[in-house]
Amino acid sequence: MGGSVRPGRLIRMAQVAVPSGRATARWVSWDFVRLRISRIAGIRDTIFDIWAACSNILTEMDKKKAIDDTEPGPAPSRVVDRFGFIKPEQSGSPDGLPKGRSIHDREREERRIRKWRKMIGVGGSDWKHYVRRNPHVVKRQIRKGIPDCLRGLVWQLISGSRDLLLMNPGVYETLVIYETSASELEIIRDISRTFPSHIFFQQRHGLGQRSLYNILKAYSVYDRDVGYVQGMGFLAGLLLLYMSEEDAFWLLVALLKGAVHAPMEGLYQAGLPLVQQYLSQFEKLVMEHMPKLGQHFVEEMINPSMYASQWFITVFSYSFPFHLTLRVWDVFLYEGIKIVFQVGLALLRFCHDDLVKLPFESLLHALRNFPEEATDPDVLLPIAFTFKVSSRLEELQKEYQKGPESSSETSSIKRHQALISKTMSRGGSRVISNLTADKK
């Protein structure tokens, strides 16, 4: 492995390979008996796969370092990026690894980790105390990004999931082993379609896929009203890359049931009420913060449901570069859903001058394919934090909940439908001018 392996990285690799001793011992699966027999072999294979992938990353990092230190040469062919995503061939996409990291950068990173370790204490023992005494320091540090090797632990501390886990011993195990869910087939169908390009979830019936299945099934039993909804898998999958199955389950519970922030289960309940509300709030914020662009959207009949549903439903984990997703999640877990609005606004602000010029189709394309520069967290997040949205979001929520009867405006959904309908028939108007032209 070479001497360049930092302790932090080793810890994280170990977490990825085997979530934790406890979870492994309790680990159950689709076909309990069959998989129990093949379990040891399965884990060993997965560990081997990930270990191989990780060695690959480190070797490539070393190679890259050597190249950086000497002269520019052809980029080595890489298998996975630093987060475990399999890289498309000849991809020029960034993997969040700063090019030519200097010794200075590495030293700074190590200082940051030491600072974080002090804040957290052993196994998180000092965390609550520290947060109470220095809430602003914590907020600032989290906005800068949680060190990757401590992310899993810190996420559990700031989301309140650690407490849920401790208060509910044995509950997860029961949900996984003894309960059956009406959503089992639906979940299985989506398992291989969740982070399909991540090495942890690639192997059919591998550890990643089985853990993902277990969490989603357990949740669908835990909250039968929500059950399983597409999109939840991306939340669970993201968490599984940083913690054990059981820890990830309780973090999902903390989010959807609202352990620290407002519950998010409305994103997935029948009618997707919270998606509708967030989209309506977002549309209004765009109009208020970027009136020119907001007006352009109205003229081009672009509705937030056409581009932003995924932002809210998966908290930016569906289609954005992973290093951005992680930084958004750091803030999301500490500060709540408002960061999704802020990052959404920041994306629009960053591309504002281009977007206002684009017609419907290119506009929609641009809103689903932001340029690489726009998705750099160190560029995007500072812009996001300039949007002060908390109190306005509350007002807009009250306005929205009053409903269409008491509001002078039609409800978002009705306007949405009318808009889309109009968009659809615009083609018709177009046809007419052509027919007329033909006749002339």
Added chain:
Amino acid sequence: MSGRRPATWEQAGDEYDYLFKVVLIGDSGVGKSNLLSRFTRNTFSLDSKSTIGVEFATRTIQVEGKTIKAQIWDTAGQERYRAITSAYYRGAVGALLVYDVTKAATFENVKRWLKELRDHADANTAVMLIGNKTDLAHLRAVAQEGAAAFAEREGLSFIETSALGATNVDTAFETVLTEIYQTVSKKALASDEAASSASSVGEGQSIQVSAGDSGSLTTRCCAF
């Protein structure tokens, strides 16, 4: 005249005679997104992500000498998502209703999808039933004859496709777009006759369109 059209309707090099909005619907996992990517980009991905919300793509084809642009909305298949996706049925002139030939349940649900269309889409929407994944011949669970007979009873066009093998995908889209075109041009013709005899325009909506320098003209809206 084209120079006077609002810039938003087209971009340079993007000329077309007709623009049709089409929706892709059907149960989750039947291959809607791959049918779309096969038709619009000629690509197929074995490990694609499940669709969250709606996706969008376009392709331009020639039908009877006319350039037709298809604007296709691909929707999430899970029932819960209809809260968002059903809004996209309205105003669509065509719908591709997809099931998976290897999963009988996805065919059984076709009736529910048709009801969904009847509730939210316009009555004239051209609907094509598509049995996808014919490349998995050894796993077939829905017979072609049965599906064809069902489609005939319901007045739908029908075709079997394989997005993976690129079989019949273009044909499927071309068929539904041609069907829409023919309905539209028949309507246009009927309305022409009606207009020339100075009577009111039939059931097709009559709208005012300011068309370039020719001023205000009473014409027909072709998006049903």
